[in-house]
Amino acid sequence: MTERTMAQALNAALSDALADPSVVLLGEDVGMTGGVFRVTDGLRETFGGDRVIDTPVAESGIIGAAFGMAVAGMRPIAELQFMGFSYPGYDQIVNHVSRIRNRSRHRFTAPLVIRIPYGGGIGAAEHHSESFETIYTHVPGLKVVVPSRPIDAKGLLASAIADPDPVIFLEPIRAYRAIKEDVPDAPYLTPIGVASIERTGSDVTLIAYGAMMKETRQAAELLGANGVDAEVIDLRTLVPLDVETIVASVQNTGRAVVIHEAPRTTGFGAEIAALIGEKALYSLKAPVERVTGWDVVVPLRRAEKHYTPGVDRIVNATMRTMES
């Protein structure tokens, strides 16, 4: 066990993975500088510039080349610098990465991980605060994973790399260094597709993932202090979703609040709310509340706070569900 930030935990998973010679890491500035967020720090020194590859500024090229490598039997890990810079690679992801297995009926596959730092809360420049996970969850053939804490980050990334199919691995920027926790030193796999009940509770289910887990945990504490016993679910994987855990919890509590910083319309919260409506309608004591980012461009530093859901917003929404 070593105390690690999420960035360090991810670094450890990458380092473990690179022991396999078919794994390579590629992206802008991942080598010499160790990446914008230093997640790949030291890896080039250890594994060499042929394995930890600094590429030109070309997201479509990075993903397309990684795809070709994966098809040829390697296990590439592509890093994009920010989600706001992932869109030039979107065509490659949708039209090729997600489809080659189906297109070739299992003959060719793309066991590739695309790591994308996402989310706001650090007062960054435009395009540096995006949460557009929906544009990936909507694409058949992709798995979408979002760790919220160091220990999961390491195990989930290891699973993503080992996965026979392409995984979009979303890394919440403001969680990179937010907390440290004990992370095992030996490699381990945290399964994809399994949510984690972080706190059990009987009054209401709070469902979140990634960076918003922080505010969600805080809200749960605050609610607890006010006599509301919240169950907290960290989804960890968006696709394939652990529907069972969500539904079982809501059937028990009768109330749900789903939290994300992505824009509201067709955000992932819509999917969760729809599913709950489908599978647990008769348990619901109150409408499912969605606490989300707004349908606006994430404001810049001076006004960003109006965008990202804060503890208050979660608490207020939860209290509203308690009134019914």
Added chain:
Amino acid sequence: MTERTMAQALNAALSDALADPSVVLLGEDVGMTGGVFRVTDGLRETFGGDRVIDTPVAESGIIGAAFGMAVAGMRPIAELQFMGFSYPGYDQIVNHVSRIRNRSRHRFTAPLVIRIPYGGGIGAAEHHSESFETIYTHVPGLKVVVPSRPIDAKGLLASAIADPDPVIFLEPIRAYRAIKEDVPDAPYLTPIGVASIERTGSDVTLIAYGAMMKETRQAAELLGANGVDAEVIDLRTLVPLDVETIVASVQNTGRAVVIHEAPRTTGFGAEIAALIGEKALYSLKAPVERVTGWDVVVPLRRAEKHYTPGVDRIVNATMRTMES
């Protein structure tokens, strides 16, 4: 009045719009051939190659150039050949088209229409049957319009072109020539953001848009014959959504089925279901049913029928809501 297919109605709207010299039309094969679907037939002959512009095969370039033209005060209409070919232009749409007004606080704007044929049902090759409207509805700053019939197509396209903001105009491929109806010859505007109640009913609300309106209308007839009185809403606009019309209807009927051919997870049906859950929970007599495409690549011709929701699937889902 002239009987027109949707393709002809769109052609008429484009022809009307081109009377304004600031309007130009650009895209692959829109000029000499009149477009893959012949929607722009004859326009180059009438307005010349400078106004109806055949471009190189470069979707990002088409949208980016159209964006620049719009910023400089023109009213470009960009055509992409199929939604499956729209992804290379996604970055331009998300990072520039949708944002320039906010980025410049109204100083620069992008009054631009991006026409995208979408949807399946014609047994086309891979990438030619996509319904990924979610990747546009999720983007703040875009309007998303989907006509289902000739008369709306003409009026909505005219409104889209007149709109001061960017509009993603989705044209259901299999509705291009499916029906003819009387369409006024003079220009007119059908307002964006207003759904149409196509059939009133008291038992259940069927909500759909675009190509799926055909099966939805048929299902409603069939249900009617079986004593189930369905209200049918054609959304016509996905963003901004006419929430009021939906909610009022469901409050009245107590049941809802939402139908689209897009993949299920974070499809637009999730948003509708979530909204109904939020605003009409206590009216609901049964879970909102989502009748959607599956989370798979749209199958090719020989198996496509398993993908696109058919009348049976809509009827069965509706009957299930009636049982509660």
Added chain:
Amino acid sequence: MPQDTLQILAPNGELVGDPPIDLDRIRELYEAMVVARVYDRKCTAMQKQGRLATYAPFEGQEACQIGAVAPLNADDWVVATYRDAGAMWFAGYPMVNLILGRTGDERGGKTPEGINVLPPSITVGGHMIHAVGTAWADKLQDTGRVSLTMFGDGATSEGDFHEAMNFAGVFDTPTVFFCQNNGWAISLPFEQQTAAESLVDKAVGYGMRGVRIDGNDLLAVVAAATTATEDARAGRGPTFIEAMTYRVGPHTTADDPGRYRTETLTDQWRAKDPIDRVRVYLEAQGQWTEAWEAGIAQAASQQVEDAVAEAEALEPFTGDEIFSAMFAEPTLPLLDQREMLRRDGP
């Protein structure tokens, strides 16, 4: 032909350079071109009968289709397009797979083990970088394989072409970029696709070798492709080949070229037919008989018929099967959806 265009066999069947291969090999490649043309015409005909979906004929481009692939090893990568059925077939992709694809059946995409021909790219431009990735993997793993990517003039307008060329240059991958400049991107003539004189002018901007060839000259194609393939295999990096050819047929069976071009130019190109000139040459060398060609054509025609029959005889996918190749194992949500389809029907 513009200047600096490699030509070895002139349209009249006379040698104007040194053949890169011997007569036996020329006969083999000639045979392949004939099969390709028969296949191509047969598909067009079957499409008209409604037995195939839209088809993109490559008539006029047979020298490229066969010559580009000729120098490859059996396990080299081929990453090509909807118009490259001839090349894919010659590289080992079975005809029945090609036909299955054209009937609208995903099983066409299942390349046999050991053959590294990817299913055809339907989108324009996105696939070239894949041949950089496969080549890069081969370079890193020292397999000695080469990746050939084939694409049209139109594809060079896409940003992905640029990124592919740039990556190949920077990472010095064993990739052969084979561009069939057939004069058209659907209705857009070459002159309106770029202000450059020639696509080969782009190579220098990527620090890449570039060569322009008569794409209707089998021997020029083989010569250029062989050099490029050998260079790639020997670790000398990528090459860009611009083959000047012409699509004499429609863009696809759904296209009406009368809307955008006259027959005059097309007829000029028909006169430069890639098969005719090899026939004239072979005949002059006493290497061709009508009976031999008729036999090949007959067998090819039968092969296509058989493939279509085989494809049609195959039961279409069940509903269950559409869920079965999205992931190595269907996920729980997919199984749930499969259940819904079973329950409510399509």
Added chain:
Amino acid sequence: MPQDTLQILAPNGELVGDPPIDLDRIRELYEAMVVARVYDRKCTAMQKQGRLATYAPFEGQEACQIGAVAPLNADDWVVATYRDAGAMWFAGYPMVNLILGRTGDERGGKTPEGINVLPPSITVGGHMIHAVGTAWADKLQDTGRVSLTMFGDGATSEGDFHEAMNFAGVFDTPTVFFCQNNGWAISLPFEQQTAAESLVDKAVGYGMRGVRIDGNDLLAVVAAATTATEDARAGRGPTFIEAMTYRVGPHTTADDPGRYRTETLTDQWRAKDPIDRVRVYLEAQGQWTEAWEAGIAQAASQQVEDAVAEAEALEPFTGDEIFSAMFAEPTLPLLDQREMLRRDGP
């Protein structure tokens, strides 16, 4: 400098070619370079104090920043990047707007009426095509305006660069492509971005005029930019300019260049400073005094301080305001969300 690189004023301040402008104009542009440098250093300093968000300094690139813009008219388009604050300012974008942007306030993006400088592009590569679109509109509407787009060496790796260059060539738009090849795309040196010798080698592949210049030579920059601008305005189409320069500072205030480069090369470039050489030249011509420069610097410093103070004094956006510029009029769903924010708080 590689061969074929236009230079007029050598690093030692001596003329090696014909100045394209007279001494008065050189003094004006010198003054602008000084203001730009003061602004740049001041921003870096203020960022360290936490008063500005991440800042991307352009020190070493002042000749490009000022010279590229010098030939423009007041209403020409400027479509540039996060590193082009000097150019944007000189083109009429107020300093307070630049600063507002750097404090993280959208109001910085509100260019004054009449000035056609777009807010800086933060994404790399996507903006160049916008300058093709604006230029195309101007061509269609015969306004006589020109569009200048500025970008780095790194941006030429993006597919969008290719599409922009290609469209400009094909549609012959009045666009000036001004590439500051400053040697780095963050940590990636130029040699690893492309296998080409030089970026200007790309121009021929687009049928475009291309010229490589000493980007630290104000007079070479002005000469090349003037020719390109005049050509564009006269309907002679686009030009690609590769200006060889160097980013002597970090990529941004968040970057540590020590991770990827040594100071040796940087020091060599410092010796070729774009401001120093003009000073030496002007001084030799009796056109420069220390007092004059101090005055300019002092005023510039004050201007930056004032702009930061003004920006800080501005009330930050209310919650309501984040909804107010998504559309001409907020949509009903947005008004609904505004209500939710009012109700539940942030």
